[in-house]
Amino acid sequence: MVTSDNRPAALAVSRGTFLSKRVRRETLVGWLFVLPALLMYAVFVLVPILLTILYSFYRWSGVGPMTWVGLRNYVTVFQVPDLIGTIYNAFSLVVLFSFVPVGLGLVVASVIHRVATGWFGAVARTVLFLPQVIPLVAAGIIWCWLLAGPGLINEILRAVGLGTIARAWLGDFHWARPAVGLIGIWVLLGFCIVLLVTAITQIDPSFYESARIDGASWFAEFFSITLPMLRHEIGVCLTVTVINALAAFDIVYVSTAGGPGNSTAVPGTQIYVLAFTQRTIGQASALAVMLMALVVLVILPIQRLSREVAQ
Amino acid sequence: MKVGQGELWAGRALLLALMAFTVLPFISIFVTALHPSNTLPTGLEWPADPQWGNFVEAFNVAKIPTLLLSSTYLILAIVPVSLVISTMAGFAIGLLRIPGSRVLLFLFVFGLTIPFTGLVVPIYILERAMHIYNTRLAIVLPLIALYMPFAVFWMRAHFVNMPTELSEAARVDGATTWDLFWRIHAPLARAPITSLGILMSIWTWNQFLLAIVLVEDPMERTMAGALGFFQGHYATDIPLLCACTILTLLPTLLLFVLFQRQIITALLQGAVKG
Numbered sequence: 216m217v218t219s220d221n222r223p224a225a226l227a228v229s230r231g232t233f234l235s236k237r238v239r240r241e242t243l244v245g246w247l248f249v250l251p252a253l254l255m256y257a258v259f260v261l262v263p264i265l266l267t268i269l270y271s272f273y274r275w276s277g278v279g280p281m282t283w284v285g286l287r288n289y290v291t292v293f294q295v296p297d298l299i300g301t302i303y304n305a306f307s308l309v310v311l312f313s314f315v316p317v318g319l320g321l322v323v324a325s326v327i328h329r330v331a332t333g334w335f336g337a338v339a340r341t342v343l344f345l346p347q348v349i350p351l352v353a354a355g356i357i358w359c360w361l362l363a364g365p366g367l368i369n370e371i372l373r374a375v376g377l378g379t380i381a382r383a384w385l386g387d388f389h390w391a392r393p394a395v396g397l398i399g400i401w402v403l404l405g406f407c408i409v410l411l412v413t414a415i416t417q418i419d420p421s422f423y424e425s426a427r428i429d430g431a432s433w434f435a436e437f438f439s440i441t442l443p444m445l446r447h448e449i450g451v452c453l454t455v456t457v458i459n460a461l462a463a464f465d466i467v468y469v470s471t472a473g474g475p476g477n478s479t480a481v482p483g484t485q486i487y488v489l490a491f492t493q494r495t496i497g498q499a500s501a502l503a504v505m506l507m508a509l510v511v512l513v514i515l516p517i518q519r520l521s522r523e524v525a526q
Numbered sequence: 527m528k529v530g531q532g533e534l535w536a537g538r539a540l541l542l543a544l545m546a547f548t549v550l551p552f553i554s555i556f557v558t559a560l561h562p563s564n565t566l567p568t569g570l571e572w573p574a575d576p577q578w579g580n581f582v583e584a585f586n587v588a589k590i591p592t593l594l595l596s597s598t599y600l601i602l603a604i605v606p607v608s609l610v611i612s613t614m615a616g617f618a619i620g621l622l623r624i625p626g627s628r629v630l631l632f633l634f635v636f637g638l639t640i641p642f643t644g645l646v647v648p649i650y651i652l653e654r655a656m657h658i659y660n661t662r663l664a665i666v667l668p669l670i671a672l673y674m675p676f677a678v679f680w681m682r683a684h685f686v687n688m689p690t691e692l693s694e695a696a697r698v699d700g701a702t703t704w705d706l707f708w709r710i711h712a713p714l715a716r717a718p719i720t721s722l723g724i725l726m727s728i729w730t731w732n733q734f735l736l737a738i739v740l741v742e743d744p745m746e747r748t749m750a751g752a753l754g755f756f757q758g759h760y761a762t763d764i765p766l767l768c769a770c771t772i773l774t775l776l777p778t779l780l781l782f783v784l785f786q787r788q789i790i791t792a793l794l795q796g797a798v799k800g
Binding site for chain 2: 339
């Protein structure tokens, strides 16, 4: 580019060509600005996505020859209960990871807004946010212990006279999944509350003032003002928590490793087991492709709904 | 304001209950950590003879200084590079609006929906082929890449709102594109860059999956990755595991208390924009 700019002929050509050359040069410089980020993204995100799709059509142990099997890995996912079960488990985690924190979060956020405006509200905000900043692994380890036979949960149950239902929650076929869900609630509830409280404080206070002058109850205020005004933020909370549920790994891996049986296995932990324990890269990749497709399919409608209404 | 006394107290009681739900787990593992090694204490029972020595033992067993150093090293290798290249990309897409910037933006935003769990297998295979598997680079390079969708999106959101008059005035004074970026717009973007830096540091510190898959030595992993290893190793010694967990949490908690306003704001904005 520099040499062509310095050519004497360049001075003679019309101003139009000169400009377009400048524009072209600027385009090139602009792309150079994007290049490092794009390169990293391409090598470690875009190429792996394509590789996952490619591997999913093969039977391969990670070393040695690859055997083309067409769609058989996908068919296997649907046929083997332990594999398709992980997708069912992921959806049932959505209820606990997502609906409970968002629903409860909405209620609590509006309560904080009404009754705890001063320092008490500020302290509550900080405390409730704590689980968001610690590693999910730590949350898993902490709750593993709380939910164990001699742990805090059972001790509380015994103290209130419910000792008969005390058990090792994470080792129980019926209760392991709700127990994992409880960990998710603990991690995500504070995040939802703080996000929603922040959004409520940005709602024009005159709405609330006029409602309160009329002596509106918490109930009336909640349904006629808070809920409709927070659609976008509710969409955000749903998006974050649903991704946390569908793509869960850390919490499940640490607390139950998918057990007992396969009752808490989710696609994330199953991909890990298939690829790194059973060495079936193709099968793991097929499940990974399905997981990625699933997340996009679930997230897009949520995004669209919350955006459309917000505008 | 017309909020009845009864409602006021009911609301506060609900809040206190939730705060207890949040904090009790921390208190429980703290109390447990003070029991003698290799015992199975119950929930919240204060030990007859608090074993403060457990923390010393955990400090030595977990090699906390090595771990701190390793995690800090990872953050220093990942965060500054990510900040520079994502700011440059956000600048080109949001402010220069180069031809193709809409496609580029779409390409990066698409990455926001891709879960790490879906990519870890091909990244592992790729890194074996590149001979960086089981080195620190094995965590550094993919994490920089995996942060790009969010980071570029975040920086673009800042640059797209900057007035173009500023750049035009500088252009008239003969500033090159690089001058424009480095002398004018990068300093003005200090606030979003700081928030992004805080976010990426927390994410790196807490990264678990990539750490356990791509690096075998727990001492070269992130804080979260090492913690996962302790769980496997000391599963039977609950008090020591609790002490280890508390020690690995302390730096995060300390930072959170110091910078809580920035951290909460950054995490919330991050979610809302993403």
